[in-house]
Amino acid sequence: MKKFSFAVSAVALSTIMWACGDSSSAPSSDPDNGSSDNSFEGFVESFEDLQVCTTKRNGLEILVKEENKTYICQDEKWVLKGASSTETPESSSDGKVDAPNSSSATAFEKACGDLWCGLTDTYGRVNTGYDEDGYDKNEGTSGYWYDFTDNNAPENGDSKIIYPPYIADGYGIFFGPLIETYSGIKFSAEIGSAYEYGYVGLGFNVVSENQEGGDISGWDGVCLTYTATAPFQVELASENTATSTDYGNLVYTAVASDKGVIDIPWSKFKMKAGWGMPGIDVDENAFVKAVAAVKLNFTNSGDYYIQSVGRKGTCNSVYVSSSSVEPSSSSSSQVKGCGDLWCATTDDAGHVITGSDDETAGYWYEFTDEHVGGNSQIKFPSDVEELAGQFFCTTFSLMMEKYDAIKISAELGSAIEKPFAGIGFNIWSEMREGVDISDWEGVCIAYSSTGKFTLDLVAGGEEAIEGSHNFGYEVPKADSLTVINMPWSEFKQYDSGTESSATSSDAVKKTGAILLKFQESSEFSLHTIGRLGTCGS
Template structure:
């Protein structure tokens, strides 16, 4: 299947946010509201007393619920808050609406938590859920007219003209948006703008796109507050022929002419519970703040973090491995990410990347993951020893260089001075310098020593440990001389592999990130940026 982030209804008309009789109806007097195709009941997703906050910047403040707070009695979204003046004759909207893929031949629907068919407004659902909740039932059907994932979304238009047609509003002063929710399915936040901007073209459906950010499902029903600045919103990389105007500052431009905001659920067929609990703005603090805050030896990332090697927020696909390096191997630059697990040796460990559910369980291309998250993000690492005689492991990393035969070759990166990682992780991650390429024949080391099958590759090389973090991103920087071999005594021939971090940096093939431990779910991690550590 084509697994792109498709964007709702073919030929989407901004005269009505809905796409079919499934979802919405109304006028400026009778607003568009949530309407369900069936009236089956489901349990209300429970809200936890605690929640997780995830933001794209340490220097922004989230204003929880200032746009919509059902706990305080809000039914519609306060779209006029902090917004620039509305167009002449416009009336604010902010009513929640539902749309599914039925217009395009799909069979998806939403099951509400009560018998609810055609109420005049969303009040019944908000009161029942203390939010907007239900179960998205994603289905494909024989009449599905394009090769796409099924989908459904909830959202709201900002304002309407005197004829009841949605019109754009400047909400750039919001700074961004924060959504508190639970969701069993990955989702995306989308900024809908007029189709006259050529981002939406019925003739090229389903290749149109709106500025969006994609996010993972939440864990264990725990509410999560997701905050994103306007600058985080981007047109997905699969969109072809993007107009020149929309190649830069996409989110900021869209926020100045926003017609509707959407939360879309898409993926493999199945039933997925969700509960949208509040919306808030995401503004810069009134007083200036530092780029990072020291606490317990960690530098919290903020907006100023080392990223000269690789910046996930800039959607850089490859690591700039030749930076500061000898020009003799510039033409060999690689920098592509890879993963490797113990499944090749009898184990069953896997990475549950944030977009794996969009790829039928197969590994999503790393450029898709980076584009979706603005980082290298993984929802969970599942360690399973299987038939291994040692602890299970899973690793990922990037190769530095390769020859014309696509084989990794050792190169000198000592001029980096070391490496800095901006990240957060539920589990410690061992980072090592590997002089042996996974792409090369493993019969020789760069030093000429033979590799024996009994030798444990993940223990050999100089390494450091990225510690487990809190919910905040931190920056950890290491010099090459801090890379040591604490596990050397695990090898049957330890002296054969004794080498310093500085020496490996002069003939490295890959930088690897290794996660190992006991059987079970290790948790999530997020690698945001890499930088050199030069004096």
């Protein structure tokens, strides 16, 4: 049985066509195709594209094309050319003034993890605690950032890391200038097709370039601040992985986020799926006493920005609002926060990040009782169905883009005694294998519904959607947007007509799909789904 601890999904969302909502993609870093990373050319597209104003850029003038205005770097602030310091908008701590008339502008706080901070680093080096005497003098070989890809034998892959243009250093030290320019490590991952399990990554050695193991147990865990358009894995590489765990390292999956801050205790790291000696139960407390490297593995094409690394509990949020503009009335009803599995406001593919590496996992679908003689229906907004017929897109992907929600009508028929219809997604693959989702601790959703429904855990391999042996949670109707948390302990098994000793704890160790099933006609809207406690308020 697969132990499923929110592992990384390998679905390449970049294959979704523009009509399915690809407008959220970040600009390419190719200097010949209109990249916004053009500060060294003397212009940027928008104010948000300005790089950090450092002392080294003092006097630099950049044209912001969107405003047709020129800003100049003065005293670690971007100010309008020709304006005095008293006439300049109040600056934020990242060396930028607040974006004019922008209710969504963000700014850096001077708060970072205690091992590495992109705001202050100029060497491209993490302070792991080793080479302590020589760290300030930039001596020793611990902690330097490096990258890796699947291009070497035996993989012979063709995946790429693409960095912003015009970053170079005469001494061959690349990460220092990159971090100084962008206050972090900014790049795009392009996962190729030459190797079946394509990947790229970043990492740093704990003790030295020889990758001997170092004791990092005193960190209690690790924290990270980042932005990412796709999930990725944080990996602890062992000093003696070949002999102790048959090349099995401990990993934790970070979800896609535009304001990611994660705090990962050692207990949350699990053996990398598909690796390790069968039957070996790795003790993470012993494992972290001999860690050779900390790595970030990327198996999804996307845009990434790593800003800070620290010991557990030392990473503060790197984003604060830099605008005094009040939210509009239309946004006041939105849930403040999204679940960590799926969020309609950021999804443009109709896809839940379940963590599976199978390309068929996580996609939303609808179901009805038709296969058992029923005549119930799931109906989508007419404008969405019309567009879905015109473009090579799923109805769900278009619905996310237009409504920032799954918006359906469940119309139950009368052809069978117990009609039903609903929506759902498979966790591991379309084959609906049973996997262990116990460490989610439960699920949460933000929704509104004119009728009650159940959230069902379909047992792995179960073909009958009505699943009399499934465990479920009865969700009440809600006239307005409502958040509900459903711990596994409160899921109950349907009456199957036979005695059963199964418990919800057993069910979540072999779950193949999650379904939202309606047994009365309802108007329904779903905004997010996540692991227990991650859906906001």
